[in-house]
Amino acid sequence: MQKACSVECAIKHAGKLAEKKKAKEAAQERKQTREKLKAMETYPQLVKKAQTAFNAFIRARDAEKPCISCGAPLRGPQVGGGADCGHFRSVGSAPHMRFVEDNAAGQCKRCNQYLSGNHVEYRKGLLERIGMVRLEQIESDQTSRKYTREALIEIAKHYREEARKLKK
Numbered sequence: 001m002q003k004a005c006s007v008e009c010a011i012k013h014a015g016k017l018a019e020k021k022k023a024k025e026a027a028q029e030r031k032q033t034r035e036k037l038k039a040m041e042t043y044p045q046l047v048k049k050a051q052t053a054f055n056a057f058i059r060a061r062d063a064e065k066p067c068i069s070c071g072a073p074l075r076g077p078q079v080g081g082g083a084d085c086g087h088f089r090s091v092g093s094a095p096h097m098r099f100v101e102d103n104a105a106g107q108c109k110r111c112n113q114y115l116s117g118n119h120v121e122y123r124k125g126l127l128e129r130i131g132m133v134r135l136e137q138i139e140s141d142q143t144s145r146k147y148t149r150e151a152l153i154e155i156a157k158h159y160r161e162e163a164r165k166l167k168k
Contacts, residue, residue: 054099055085055158062106064126068125069111069118084112088119088126088138096145102130103138103160127158 004010037077039051059074066073074083076153086107089097097103111118127135147155 043149043152046149046156047147049116050147050152050156050159051091051098053137053156053163054104057159057166058085058101058104059083059162060163061105063166065106067111068105068129069107069115069121071125072108074106074108082109083107084109084118086112086117088117088122090117096142096143097138097141099145099147100138100141102134105129131141 004013059082062068063074067083068086083106085104087094087097088103088105091098094130105122107117107122120143123135126138
């Protein structure tokens with residue numbers, strides 16, 4: 001009925017219990033710290049997290065398609081490696097369009113970064129993919145979209161889940 005066979009064994013057993021208790025307390029403290037930091041996140045930090053999740057989703061969605069602008073394969077040996085999520089109406093000039101899926105497509109790094117989006121060819125590629133009606137809707141969309149903290153958290157969560165589904 002005893003947990004230890006000797007004094008030495010009892011000391012070792014007590015030490016192990018103390019270690020387990022300390023580890024449990026440390027894990028609980030880390031969890032509380034994470035929750036506090038999450039509650040203190042600023043609006044720009046939440047926008048950045050949501051944008052990162054959205055971009056990852058677009059890259060996963062368009063992984064098998066060619067670059068929307070130049071037609072280069074998005075998978076394979078490219079300069080810079082990988083692909084970007086290019087926005088037809090840029091986030092800088094139309095921030096209300098940042099989370100609109102029709103406004104974003106997989107784009108090679110060359111077109112997105114070095115050719116500033118390769119806008120003319122992007123429009124041609126977008127016209128082929130989504131058609132004239134939806135393209136005109138994107139071009140004329142001036143709908144004001146104000147995202148709350150909760151909405152940004154939900155957007156990030158939704159697009160992380162969608163990207164995981166596509167990667168499987």
